[in-house]
Amino acid sequence: MVCPFSDFTGTESKVVTGLAFVALTVGLFKLTTATLSFLSMIFDLYILPPVNFSQYGAKKGNWALxxxxxxxxxxxYARQIAKKGFNxxxxxxxxAKLEAVAKEIEGEFDVKTIIVAFDASKDVPESYEALKEAIKGLPITILINNVGKSHSMPVSFLDTDEKEMNDIITINDFTTLRVTRVVSPLILSTIQKQNGVRGLIVNMSSFAGLFPTPMLATYTGSKFFLQxxxxALAGELKPQNIDVECVLSYLVTSAMxxxxxxSFTVPNPKQFVASTLKNIGRRGGAQERYATITPYPSHALMHWAVANTVGVFSKAANHLNYQMHKSIRIRALRKAKRIAEANAKDSDFQKTE
Ligand SMILES: NC(=O)c1ccc[n+]([C@@H]2O[C@H](COP(=O)([O-])OP(=O)(O)OC[C@H]3O[C@@H](n4cnc5c(N)ncnc54)[C@H](OP(=O)(O)O)[C@@H]3O)[C@@H](O)[C@H]2O)c1
Incomplete structure (x- = not known):
């Protein structure tokens, strides 16, 4: 066999050997980091015991919002956090829906509830003043910023209804910022009075805040903002003993x-929240990110696999997402047409009766 390097001079062969060594080292480094991050994900999801919420002051009369x-x-979230011993x-x-949930939670768990109703799409100071008044002096240690709105169906950015666009940004981002500014000072003052107790802020993002998602452009933008x-907030609040976590999720069964x-990839809210609270503060599938968690096992595997292969910002991931949402739009339009036709038939029938 002829050695491919047999014509090289001494200097050239040293360069080639050096390059091969660098390539091997980089390859080994990548393989090692990918293996370690995979093992760390498996540890988070399947081996470590559930996070203990006594660090956030469970069963001491503290509150979560x-x-x-x-x-x-x-x-x-409200039910499972109540079960852990928080008002x-x-x-x-x-x-009316809040009253029903409050009754259900108080009936089932030994905790108190307070309800505050306001329309988060109307970004008015009165809403936040009312919230401030309702929670004045409460020992709050946990804030879960979960409220969110998406597009009613996938739609191109240029065709997005103006109100839908404004509501998504207002509800997903402005409300989250303003509620956090009302609640965080209470968390700070509570944990300063309770030795060893930490605060927790959970922000509900989405896979749309992980993968840029064509046909959901405004929603994607609002969730990337949250990430x-x-x-950034996590870095600021860590020294003050408040943990901030951004939660990433693929589909969960819900009205939204x-x-x-x-299915294997679509949990119900109970399964999803149980995974989130079990792993809060750990990374799950979001091994490459600080203060971020992809907690549901199949979502974690999806996140890890894309992040460690083509990449979440790749052309391939973007294209696949575009095709998927284009096809969802076609099906949603067909369904809307069927419903409209059925309604028209019903009203014709009523007229003839
Ligand atoms: N479901 C998923 O597949 C999925 C996936 C990834 C991320 N997420 C995120 O998870 C969070 C919760 O989603 P979900 O699927 O549980 O939604 P959902 O079942 O539709 O519930 C939405 C909740 O937000 C409230 N809400 C909606 N608009 C509001 C407004 N204008 N003012 C005040 N409250 C309002 C609703 O109150 P009312 O009952 O009064 O309407 C309801 O309590 C969102 O941030 C969403 O982006 C969901």
């Missing part, structure tokens, strides 16, 4: 996702 608490994931401030839009803001059936 949950936004978007009347339905879906937020209602489940709960339930914040959302519809008073950047959360990580319009997905009813669970």
């Amino acid at each position: 949950v936004t978007g608490a009347s339905d879906g994931i937020g209602k489940e 709960v401030v339930l914040v959302s839009r519809t008073k 950047g803001w959360s990580a 996702s319009k997905v009813r059936r669970t």
